[in-house]
Amino acid sequence: MSSLLGKRLDDLVQRDRVHRALYTDPEIFELELKRIFAHAWLLIGHESQVRAPGDFVTTRMAREPVIMVRHADGGVRVLINRCPHRGALVCPEERGQARFFQCGYHGWTFATDGTLKHVPMSGSYDRDPCGGELRLQPLPRVALYGGFVFASLAATGPDLREFLGHMRTSFDDMVDRAPGGEIEVAGGVFKHAYEGNWKLVLENHNDTYHPAFVHASSIHAAKEQGEAATTGAGEIAIRQMRQNGVPAEAWERLGLWVADHGHSFMGDYHDDAKLVAGLNSPEFAEYRAALERRVGRGRADAILSVSRFNTIIYPNCSFMSQFRQLRIVHPIAVDRTAVYTYSFRLKGAPEKMFRDTVAFANVVNGTGSPVLTDDLELYGRVQRGLAAQGNDWVYLGRGVGGDVQDRDGTRRGATGTSEIHVRNQFAAWVRYMTAES
Amino acid sequence: MSAAANLDLRAIEAFLFHEAQLLDERRFAAWLDLYTADATYWVPLERDQANPHETSSLIFDDRRLMEARVRQFSHPRHHSQTPPSRTCHLIGNVALKEQAADGALVVGSRLIVVEFRAERQRLFAGRCEHRLITVPDGYKIAAKRIDLINSEAVLDGISLLF
Numbered sequence: 001m002s003s004l005l006g007k008r009l010d011d012l013v014q015r016d017r018v019h020r021a022l023y024t025d026p027e028i029f030e031l032e033l034k035r036i037f038a039h040a041w042l043l044i045g046h047e048s049q050v051r052a053p054g055d056f057v058t059t060r061m062a063r064e065p066v067i068m069v070r071h072a073d074g075g076v077r078v079l080i081n082r083c084p085h086r087g088a089l090v091c092p093e094e095r096g097q098a099r100f101f102q103c104g105y106h107g108w109t110f111a112t113d114g115t116l117k118h119v120p121m122s123g124s125y126d127r128d129p130c131g132g133e134l135r136l137q138p139l140p141r142v143a144l145y146g147g148f149v150f151a152s153l154a155a156t157g158p159d160l161r162e163f164l165g166h167m168r169t170s171f172d173d174m175v176d177r178a179p180g181g182e183i184e185v186a187g188g189v190f191k192h193a194y195e196g197n198w199k200l201v202l203e204n205h206n207d208t209y210h211p212a213f214v215h216a217s218s219i220h221a222a223k224e225q226g227e228a229a230t231t232g233a234g235e236i237a238i239r240q241m242r243q244n245g246v247p248a249e250a251w252e253r254l255g256l257w258v259a260d261h262g263h264s265f266m267g268d269y270h271d272d273a274k275l276v277a278g279l280n281s282p283e284f285a286e287y288r289a290a291l292e293r294r295v296g297r298g299r300a301d302a303i304l305s306v307s308r309f310n311t312i313i314y315p316n317c318s319f320m321s322q323f324r325q326l327r328i329v330h331p332i333a334v335d336r337t338a339v340y341t342y343s344f345r346l347k348g349a350p351e352k353m354f355r356d357t358v359a360f361a362n363v364v365n366g367t368g369s370p371v372l373t374d375d376l377e378l379y380g381r382v383q384r385g386l387a388a389q390g391n392d393w394v395y396l397g398r399g400v401g402g403d404v405q406d407r408d409g410t411r412r413g414a415t416g417t418s419e420i421h422v423r424n425q426f427a428a429w430v431r432y433m434t435a436e437s
Numbered sequence: 438m439s440a441a442a443n444l445d446l447r448a449i450e451a452f453l454f455h456e457a458q459l460l461d462e463r464r465f466a467a468w469l470d471l472y473t474a475d476a477t478y479w480v481p482l483e484r485d486q487a488n489p490h491e492t493s494s495l496i497f498d499d500r501r502l503m504e505a506r507v508r509q510f511s512h513p514r515h516h517s518q519t520p521p522s523r524t525c526h527l528i529g530n531v532a533l534k535e536q537a538a539d540g541a542l543v544v545g546s547r548l549i550v551v552e553f554r555a556e557r558q559r560l561f562a563g564r565c566e567h568r569l570i571t572v573p574d575g576y577k578i579a580a581k582r583i584d585l586i587n588s589e590a591v592l593d594g595i596s597l598l599f
Contacts, residue, residue, distance in 0.1 A: 188482045188493040191591040217512035221505040233477065233489065234502025241505065338591045343493065355490045359497075368480060368496040370509050373517040373594035380555075381516075 009433045013426045016397035020386045022429070023197040023394070029334035036315050036432040037062035038153040040261070041163045043317040043328055044068050046342070047076050047147045048184035049095070054112060057095045059340070061151065062316075062331055066139070067091050067101070068149060071113045076144065078151040079114045079136040090136060101136065110136045146171040147182060158261075166408040167263045170311035173321035176303045179290035180347025183324070187343035187358045192367045194339075196379035198315075198331035201339055202425060204375060205310045205318045205327075206266045208251040209398065209417040211244040214378050218370040219245035236359035239272050241371060246271070254416030259409055262314025262428030264421035268307040268322060275360070276322070283350040290348050312421065314428050324357050325365055335383050341365035396422050449544055450531045452576050453567065457526035460598055465507040468598070473570060473577045476500050480583045480599060495588060495595060506598075517596040522554040524597055534566070541579060542569040548583065552597055561599065562586050 009028075012019035021028055042061045045068050049057050056069035058081055065081040067090075083090050083103040090103045090110065100117060102109045108129075109118040114136035119129045139151040143160035148171060150160050161168065175183055194201070204210065212219070222241030246269055255267035270276045292300045312318045319326035324344040332338055343361045345354045363369050386394070400423070402414025413420035452471075459468040472478070479489050480496040489497040498506060509515050530547040537543060543566065550561040563585040569576040583599040 187491065188486075189589075190482065190493060191589070193591045193593050195593070213514070214516065217509045217515035218505075220512050221509035224508055225501055225505045228501055232499035232501060233497060234499040234505070237502050238505055358490060358493050361493045362497060366493060366495060367592045368494075368595040370506055370596075373596040374515065376594040377517040377519075 010430045013430050016400045016423075017393040017395050018426050020388075020392050020394055022426075023199065023383065023386050024334060026334045029197075029331070031433065032429075033062050033331070035435065036429070037331065039157060039432060039435070040315055041141075041143070041150040041152050041157075041160055042315075043313060043326075044078055044149045044151050045328075046183075046185045046326075046344070047144060047149055048182075050076060052097070054097045054099055055095075056091065056098055056112070058091050058093065059328075060330060061139075061153065064153065065089055066151070067136070069098075069112045071111075073113075076142065076149055077113050078139040078142045078149065080139070082137070083108055084116070084134040084136070114138050146175045163261055164313065165259050165261065165263065166410055167259060167265065167311055167313055169306075169408075170265055170308055170319070170321045173303075173306045173308060174319065174324065174344065176295075176306075177291070177322070178346040179287065179294050179349055181294065182347050183344040184347065185342050186345040186354065187361060190339075190341040190361070190365050190367055192339050192341070192365070192372065192376065193332070194337055194376040194379040195335055196337060196383035197334060198329055198337045199425065200379040200382055201327075201329055201337060201375075202312055202314065202318060203422045204379070205312055206256060206264050206421040207419075208254055208256070208266065208269070209419075210378075211251075212248065214374050215241070215244045215371055217374065221370065233359065236275065236356055237363035237370075239275050240360065240363045243270055243272055243275060244371065251417050252415040256413040256416050256418055256420060257406060257410040258403075258413075258420050258424035259411075260428075262425045263312060264314075264424060265311035266309050266416070266421075268309045270309075283352045286350050287346075287353055290350075294348070312425075314425055320364070323360055323364070325361055327365065337379075396426075445542075446531065446533055449533065449542065449569065449576070450528075452569070453528050453531060453544070453546060456578070457528050460526055461524050463510070463521065465510050465598075469503060469507050471576075471578050472500065472503065472581075473579045474500055476503065476578055477580045478503055478598075479581065480585065480588070480595075482588055484584070484589065486584075495585070495592075515596075517594055518554075520555060522552045522597045524553075525551045526599070527551075528565075537568070540571065542571070542576075543567075544569055548599060550597070550599055559593075563588075563599070565599075 050070040053070050053072045056067050058067050067079045067081045069077050071077050081089050081091055085108050088103055088105045090101045100109050100111055107120040111117050116130045116135050140155040141152040143150050218241040222238045225238055254269055258264040308321055310318055316329045327339050327341045330338040343357050396419045399414040399418025399420055403420055404412045406412040456471055478498045482493050482495055486492050527549040528546050532545050534543045534545045546565045548563055548565045552559045563583050566582045567578055568580040570579050
């Protein structure tokens with residue numbers, strides 16, 4: 001045991017600072033997997049990824065390999081991807097369609113709800129292996145909200161609605177915008193990684209203090225790019241890169257709210273009408289009409305006036321409801337993190353709108369994005385810098401003491417660039433890490 | 438293969454090697470000059486990806502975004518290129534696949550890129566397709582597509598050109 005773990009974990013998180021060990025100590029990381037990632041609700045995916053019975057995708061919950069599959073009864077199941085016999089991954093494929101899962105090692109065969117259906121040469125066992133406890137283990141708890149599939153490795157804890165709290169309204173924002181009443185995963189999955197702790201990306205997504213500095217080069221490159229006579233494939237990216245260069249006052253004015261369990265969301269900072277749902281474009285008029293046909297003009301106005309950028313569901317999810325982007329954070333090691341990113345198509349919206357979603361995904365979540373690559377580099381620099389022993393503390397004092405109680409159980413940062421969301425994540429961290437279990 | 442086509446292939450190879458050299462020497466403005474005014478530069482995300490509009494791409498740049506990307510390379514706070522990547526582009530298996538109806542030459546090749554940056558070395562490999570337009574002093578690239586064999590893998594940030 002490291003000497004740090006001899007200290008009280010809650011001493012490592014103070015009013016305006018946290019100990020660097022929270023980012024660098026491998027033992028603390030292992031403890032996080034047990035106490036945070038094995039207790040919280042984790043986002044697994046979206047039910048549109050598994051439409052028909054037998055459709056499956058494989059992913060992971062922190063270190064746990066899992067299968068999300070649509071069972072014959074129409075329900076979505078999340079199963080641990082591990083054979084109860086000798087432990088092999090049963091499903092090595094990333095996605096597909098299966099009537100059953102068969103382990104490659106000795107042919108044990110499982111139904112899509114995980115029950116063991118067939119064991120070859122089973123006469124050599126003293127009792128029938130089928131029908132008992134040998135099975136693909138289902139997650140203790142699985143629940144859906146707005147089509148988003150969450151699972152928890154813990155049998156007890158707050159239910160999903162309570163866990164999400166007011167953040168449910170961000171998922172609502174994402175789904176409500178669909179004229180067809182639902183959304184679906186489409187357009188490919190980026191999987192980017194960085195040499196840093198898993199918390200760094202969650203701390204960055206609602207950090208409005210960084211764009212002017214981290215993204216200085218892409219802001220400059222895009223601002224210097226003249227206007228084009230016609231708008232091409234790069235237009236969305238250039239506009240988004242420019243948008244990151246809004247003045248400091250605009251960032252300060254933004255709303256930034258936090259809630260229980262470490263969650264947070266920020267207001268939207270876009271003033272470029274071509275980025276915000278393609279306003280002023282012919283497709284937008286068509287889209288708006290489709291939405292109004294379904295929900296009426298007043299409701300459509302209300303839906304389209306919601307103005308949020310990132311929402312973070314601690315500890316593994318960050319999404320942009322208005323821009324139909326979602327990321328799932330996978331902690332790999334104390335200094336290694338992978339982030340899978342997904343785009344969503346609004347059912348019933350004009351096809352052209354999804355093209356803009358794809359272009360937006362490329363610039364905000366793309367592994368080769370001129371914007372994202374600079375974020376990833378900075379996460380790595382933080383990780384390397386925190387190896388220094390000369391200063392054990394990370395300073396999180398921005399806006400401290402200025403938090404304001406707000407509606408719906410939220411608290412709002414003194415300004416849009418407050419570090420309230422980071423302090424709030426660490427408050428949740430302490431609760432998870434010191435809970436009796 | 439006719440003598441003329443053979444000659445073309447040698448000239449095409451020399452052109453592709455020249456492009457690779459410009460990238461290795463980080464002469465990005467000169468690299469950009471190899472491309473037409475309406476060029477596209479595409480690194481698909483998915484294997485056999487049908488188009489860059491319905492599915493995301495590791496990189497999908499039109500000419501304007503290529504220009505912005507090249508401008509970013511010279512900015513002192515392009516963090517993911519501080520320090521800059523050192524690269525070695527190796528082109529092989531060059532073949533003229535077809536001559537399109539508009540006269541463009543569709544050229545296939547294989548590419549290996551070794552990148553060294555910030556104490557790490559990475560290896561990329563894939564298949565390239567260049568769409569070349571014949572101009573008085575040689576060729577211009579109207580479109581380039583690079584299909585990396587590991588495009589769907591978990592990848593650290595990519596801030597180099599292939």
